[in-house]
Amino acid sequence: MVEAVAGRRARSGGGAARRAERTGMRIEAARFITRGIPNLDILNEEALEIIEANAETVLEEIGVAFVENPRALKLWKEAGATVEGERVHIPRGLARKLCATAPAQFTQIARNPERNVEIGGKNLVLAPVYGPPFVRDNSGGRRYATMADFNNFVKLGYMSKWLHHSGGTVCEPTDIPVAKRHLDMLMAHMTLSDKPFMGSVTEPSRAEDSVAMTEILFKGVDGGLNGRCAMTSLININSPLTFDSVMMGALEAYAEAGQACIISPFIVGGAMAPVSVAGTLTQVLAEVMAGVAYSQLIRPGAPVIFGAFVTSIDMNSGAPTFGTPEASQVTYGAGQLARRMGLPFRSAGAFCGSKLPDAQAGYESANSLNMGLLSGVNFMLHACGWLEGGLVSSYEKFVMDADQLGILHRLAAAVPVDENGQGMDAIREVGPGGHYLGCAHTQANYQTAFWKSEVLDYKPFETWEEEGARDTAALASERVTRLLGAYEAPPLDAGIREELEAFIARRKEVLPDAMA
């Protein structure tokens, strides 16, 4: 079913309103979340100070490795670190001092200025799943992802009201040569959506391609790119304490171009970090401080995000586990540490280990999403579509999670206590034993009073049974078909499109064709 839809050609511009009317679909885009509620701070001052002091000890005494990266070693030495081989020992306080030039909040622009996002402060920006080599849907099962799948997920992201960001590798298009696929992926984000997106990080030259294509795209936008941040890209640290030259090369390219990076330890607790929460937080903080400091050595003021990808491990099987309390504790703590550094914070997502979009997926993802909101996350990658520990992008789970993101928007808002919010007229009108459905206050407010799912089942049992007793995955599958069937590409200037196509053609001519 999804396969059939994948073959449709996106039509650019116009007709969206008519199509929406015909199909009953309205394409809306919510503004990024700005919290009106506090964060949950689970660590007290003493715990935070211990962890911060220990992180400085780690940087000074143990140090971090910058692998195959003479430029980094040179810059660290000049900044005052002690370099032994590839090991960089950072004196107490130096990393934190270098981090101080990174902005606390920055704007990532989109080609549709209404989709610009503010990353940092009380804001929360939601982006879809990143990285899976497989996809799954109800009809086709689990299979290697293709470029057609990639395009479908970008379209679903564009049509998801509560998603603010188009993301990056929404799935890995395994049918395109490795050295060329970043070009097609960027083209999909640039043409099939008008939301902000991420650049390639798998090779420094691919980061440069990403910047070059973004410069072309923004020729169509007032002011052009002109050094403004239009990409937020994912730089993983090889935990523990190792910065490889590929990721650092991409970081260097982006920082120099004023593009944002998420500097993110990749932690499976018990494998890449200590089995204890405080120990993991110590390592995360040390790693992020070293990475962010390095970005500021490349270009002071370069926008960066304090990242923390955290899961725990099933100590029996070695499998990563998701939605677990220890991962939540690390995330809550990392949020506090990030805020004390004055840096935007990336963590959480609709994480789950389940193979199917079933109850396990629901529990684990909801645990992670709630924790993401309350831990003060500013940029949430993997906010929808993640399945099977990140091996699979799920069509059904994409729309199920994206629907749940509406809950985060409502929950983040301050409770109104103005006259309408107080509702005293309603209580007076109805009185003991009465019913509120028909009262004036209800009539005036009912359309916006409550968040409403566009996926979940609210029908009476008998109706639900007559309609086939469908579970959530079946309902979601239907929504996927409906969304992709109603998709209309946002308009794009034909000249810009041609220039992008020409750039891609030139690059593809010189890049190799290996598939792995």
Place this chain on the structure above:
Amino acid sequence: MVEAVAGRRARSGGGAARRAERTGMRIEAARFITRGIPNLDILNEEALEIIEANAETVLEEIGVAFVENPRALKLWKEAGATVEGERVHIPRGLARKLCATAPAQFTQIARNPERNVEIGGKNLVLAPVYGPPFVRDNSGGRRYATMADFNNFVKLGYMSKWLHHSGGTVCEPTDIPVAKRHLDMLMAHMTLSDKPFMGSVTEPSRAEDSVAMTEILFKGVDGGLNGRCAMTSLININSPLTFDSVMMGALEAYAEAGQACIISPFIVGGAMAPVSVAGTLTQVLAEVMAGVAYSQLIRPGAPVIFGAFVTSIDMNSGAPTFGTPEASQVTYGAGQLARRMGLPFRSAGAFCGSKLPDAQAGYESANSLNMGLLSGVNFMLHACGWLEGGLVSSYEKFVMDADQLGILHRLAAAVPVDENGQGMDAIREVGPGGHYLGCAHTQANYQTAFWKSEVLDYKPFETWEEEGARDTAALASERVTRLLGAYEAPPLDAGIREELEAFIARRKEVLPDAMA
């Protein structure tokens, strides 16, 4: 499958260890949760003061109805309220003043003293689903609940490590005459479990039967019942602002016997309360203050709980909806109001509207469970087994939810920052690029480091597929069979059992046989 197991006779005492060994089941019982983390307070001081002032206005100006209850009207008049017909107008400040004699925390004793629970303060006691007329399991589908189902759910509760309480009407045994079923239900809690339980509230005389049976049961416990609290029972308010004579009759019986009541508005937002969060909180506070004040007029010092059962409504269909942000906002706010009154707080649960234990059930339940932990709930009814808006007790969801409750235990604990928690030795031992699985710190801590599900799937994809590609409901179904197959009743003195049986036989002789 469950049906087959339901026919087994519980064997009392002994053999549990041998059975556990043979079946690979260990029956453990966790202590109730004592939070080491803060609550999330979403309302500021100004909002709280507005709501508190408005609640006093509601009590004074609109008043509350005590229906067909001359005793209540007399007591309220003597206390200083203005009574017009059945409407009680409570002068500003009077209800709150009367509430002051209610304890901030109390002990509910169990026949096994190790299962005593502390209700209030930083504690959280978890109890199973309450009230559904239907049950559902994977093999038998949805059907009216019977006494055999009731017994099964009590057994599952007894065997659930993270459940501290046996609950009350875990399902409605529709095969027993209405006027007699409370006797069999109590007998099940008293004999098939040794955890604390709830009493009957459907008739004042049934509350008296509950107290009488509890007095017999506690003859076998040091000190006897002797006025101590051994039941926490659910008294719903007929929102808006109405206290019916059946529920108040039960409340009176329990308060006089020193037994605890949850005084709980039953709110479907938009139907029984205003569509706004602050308006709903105003009504909830007014109702609880009136109800708690009345309990203290009956007997100053009677243990009570500030209850709030809250859902929102789908304004299109009128169906109640669960796991929604507005219900969460009301619950967070109600927790703050309860703490300001110095009363234990009951709310939340594994709420869902789904017809199946599917992804919807997972999302909605996890949303509610997380909110329940972080809103400071002290007594969580419906913490497992709730399905289809409370119409159905689900076997599979019971064990799925009960498993998730383990997460709340871990998440509620303060993060250790002692030397072992800091894990600096591990970071030193492993260093950049190393692996933590084999290090000394991991070896010393791995068995207790991470919470581990006993239901969810952590297997590699290939293994999972070979084993039948089972979803969560199928895995849970298997666990239900295993648990019920391994069940052993906790030992009970034969004399006590006979006395309970004799009491029930006497009462059944005089009670009517109507089935509805």
